[in-house]
Amino acid sequence: MKKGLLIVLSGPSGAGKGTLLAEVKKKGLDFVLSISVTTRQPRNMEVDGVNYFFKTKEQVKNMIANGELLESKQVYGDEYYGTSKQFVEMNLNAGRDVVLEIDTEGAFEVKSKMPDAVLIFIVPKDLETLHARLVGRGTETAEQVAKRFGKAKEEIAKAVRYDYLIINDNIDTCAEEFISIVKCEKLKVHYESNKKLIEQLI
Amino acid sequence: MKKGLLIVLSGPSGAGKGTLLAEVKKKGLDFVLSISVTTRQPRNMEVDGVNYFFKTKEQVKNMIANGELLESKQVYGDEYYGTSKQFVEMNLNAGRDVVLEIDTEGAFEVKSKMPDAVLIFIVPKDLETLHARLVGRGTETAEQVAKRFGKAKEEIAKAVRYDYLIINDNIDTCAEEFISIVKCEKLKVHYESNKKLIEQLI
Numbered sequence: 001m002k003k004g005l006l007i008v009l010s011g012p013s014g015a016g017k018g019t020l021l022a023e024v025k026k027k028g029l030d031f032v033l034s035i036s037v038t039t040r041q042p043r044n045m046e047v048d049g050v051n052y053f054f055k056t057k058e059q060v061k062n063m064i065a066n067g068e069l070l071e072s073k074q075v076y077g078d079e080y081y082g083t084s085k086q087f088v089e090m091n092l093n094a095g096r097d098v099v100l101e102i103d104t105e106g107a108f109e110v111k112s113k114m115p116d117a118v119l120i121f122i123v124p125k126d127l128e129t130l131h132a133r134l135v136g137r138g139t140e141t142a143e144q145v146a147k148r149f150g151k152a153k154e155e156i157a158k159a160v161r162y163d164y165l166i167i168n169d170n171i172d173t174c175a176e177e178f179i180s181i182v183k184c185e186k187l188k189v190h191y192e193s194n195k196k197l198i199e200q201l202i
Numbered sequence: 203m204k205k206g207l208l209i210v211l212s213g214p215s216g217a218g219k220g221t222l223l224a225e226v227k228k229k230g231l232d233f234v235l236s237i238s239v240t241t242r243q244p245r246n247m248e249v250d251g252v253n254y255f256f257k258t259k260e261q262v263k264n265m266i267a268n269g270e271l272l273e274s275k276q277v278y279g280d281e282y283y284g285t286s287k288q289f290v291e292m293n294l295n296a297g298r299d300v301v302l303e304i305d306t307e308g309a310f311e312v313k314s315k316m317p318d319a320v321l322i323f324i325v326p327k328d329l330e331t332l333h334a335r336l337v338g339r340g341t342e343t344a345e346q347v348a349k350r351f352g353k354a355k356e357e358i359a360k361a362v363r364y365d366y367l368i369i370n371d372n373i374d375t376c377a378e379e380f381i382s383i384v385k386c387e388k389l390k391v392h393y394e395s396n397k398k399l400i401e402q403l404i
Contacts, residue, residue, distance in 0.1 A: 121391070127403055157404045164389045165396040177389055184386040187366045187379055189323065194367040201329055202359045 002193045004092040005185055006114055007031070007099045008107045010159075011122035012152030014133030016168045017101055020122060023175035029182060031097040034088060037069065040079040053084060071102060071109035083110065097182060104158040118185050120178065121159040125169045204395045206294040207387055208316055209233070209301045210309045212361075213324035214354030216335030218370045219303055222324060225377035231384060233299040236290060239271065242281040255286060273304060273311035285312065299384060306360040320387050322380065323361040327371045 011017050021033065037053045039060050048054045055063070060080040063069050072082030083100055091098045100110060111117050124130040130152055134145050159165060164181050166174050185191065189198070213219050223235065239255045241262050250256045257265070262282040265271050274284030285302055293300045302312060313319050326332040332354055336347050361367060366383050368376050387393065391400070 123399070123403060130403070153404050156400060159400050160391055160397070162391050164386070165391045165393075165400070166389065167396075167399065177385070180382045180386050181389060183379070184366070184382050187368065187383060189362055189364050189367045191367075194369075195362070197325070197369065198358060198361050198367070201325060201332070202355050 002095055002186075004032075004094070004096045004098060005182060006088060006092060006110075006117040007097060007182065008110055008117055008119045009099055009101050009122065010104055010107050010119070010155070010162070011168075012124075012130060012155045013148055014130055014136075014152070015122045015124055016171060016174070017122055019171055020166070020168070020174050020178060021099065021101065023171050024178050027175050027179060029097075029179050031099050031182075032091045034083055034098055034100045037063065037072075037082045037084050038079060040081075053087075055080075070100075070113050071106035073103075073106065085113075088114075104155055104161075108158075108161065116190075118164070118181065119162040120164045120166060120181060121156075121162040122166045122168055122174065123156055123159065125167050204297055204388075206234075206297050206299045207384060208290060208294060208312075208319040209299060209384065210312055210319055210321045211301055211303050211324065212306055212309050212321070212357070212364070213370075214326075214332060214357045215350055216332055216338075216354070217324045217326055218373060218376070219324055221373055222368070222370070222376050222380060223301065223303065225373050226380050229377050229381060231299075231381050233301050233384075234293045236285055236300055236302045239265065239274075239284045239286050240281060241283075255289075257282075272302075272315050273308035275305075275308065287315075290316075306357055306363075310360075310363065318392075320366070320383065321364040322366045322368060322383060323358075323364040324368045324370055324376065325358055325361065327369050329355075 009017055009021065035049065035053055037055055037060060039055055039057045042048065042054055046052065057080065060072070060082065063082070064072055068085055069082040070085045070088060072080060074080050083102065083106070088098050107119055111119060124133065131149055134148050134152070140148070166177050168174050188194065211219055211223065237251065237255055239257055239262060241257055241259050244250065244256055248254065259282065262274070262284065265284070266274055270287055271284040272287045272290060274282060276282050285304065285308070290300050309321055313321060326335065333351055336350050336354070342350070368379050370376050390396065
């Protein structure tokens with residue numbers, strides 16, 4: 001059984017992460033989107049173990065203390081969000097590729113714990129497009145947009161520590177690039193099944 | 203202008219390097235196969251600057267001394283073979299991808315001088331296939347085949363220091379994998395044009 005690949009996808013708001021993953025799925029790449037652990041209350045229709053793993057703060061603090069989360073953060077000093085190590089490893093060991101859609105801070109935390117994780121960053125093709133997409137949501141004040149724009153640029157600056165950059169000019173091309181990356185990573189010499197084949201041949 | 207990618211392809215005799223490159227070309231990947239420098243005499247129909255760059259031993263020794271060869275070796279203590287740095291850099295700078303078909307020793311020499319080079323190793327799917335292909339040539343004695351077989355295993359052992367492993371089970375799949383690798387390498391964050399885009403966005 002070939003072990004699955006752990007893929008981390010990050011990018012500023014409005015870069016198109018969700019659209020990309022939907023397109024990748026549509027093109028037939030079979031992957032598991034990680035289900036986050038959270039302490040916030042379930043909203044309408046949200047189901048434990050489907051949308052999130054709902055936990056109490058006490059539980060999450062224990063999970064962190066026991067090293068059971070690959071990454072975690074406390075948003076506005078209040079609710080916790082994190083990625084369950086057990087969920088990820090269970091899927092990888094079953095040969096399934098797992099995608100985490102998380103921010104740069106989380107990505108680096110995951111990479112430090114799972115060095116084989118592949119880090120992909122998606123960016124809009126230029127700043128005008130990024131700005132337009134943030135404004136385009138139409139739900140925020142100019143000040144809020146400016147703040148998100150600044151935050152987006154800060155995130156993009158961290159892309160240099162990622163493995164791959166996908167430029168969102170055309171979502172179809174982006175999805176093909178994402179799928180190519182997953183294929184290529186399995187051609188790497190250090191990918192488990194390849195290391196084994198080399199051993200068999202020598 | 204995007205700089206081209208330098209790709210090194212190695213693999214034991216009989217692994218299918220030549221067939222792979224022909225298939226890759228047929229599938230439309232535009233690359234330049236490096237023309238080696240050699241001191242051996244031109245054979246029938248061989249043209250200087252097309253099949254080889256024919257040089258005297260004196261010239262090659264000077265090229266080595268002046269760092270003008272990316273890799274070189276003297277075969278059976280006699281003729282020299284090498285890769286011209288100028289030829290490779292000229293093509294890369296013109297945006298063309300360059301493929302070097304060389305052995306592991308040459309590959310590591312190139313990598314030390316051009317750290318961005320991508321090292322691809324091709325292997326037959328199992329030892330029986332490798333052996334059958336060596337015998338299949340039908341031009342050598344059992345002893346010669348045994349020697350080549352031993353040498354092939356030695357080469358394969360060095361594949362662990364390569365970037366990618368292509369398993370030659372089906373040449374069509376191999377060619378697609380080769381093309382995917384070239385595409386993916388250009389999605390790497392450290393690929394020149396990607397680094398520039400990140401700088402523009404922040």
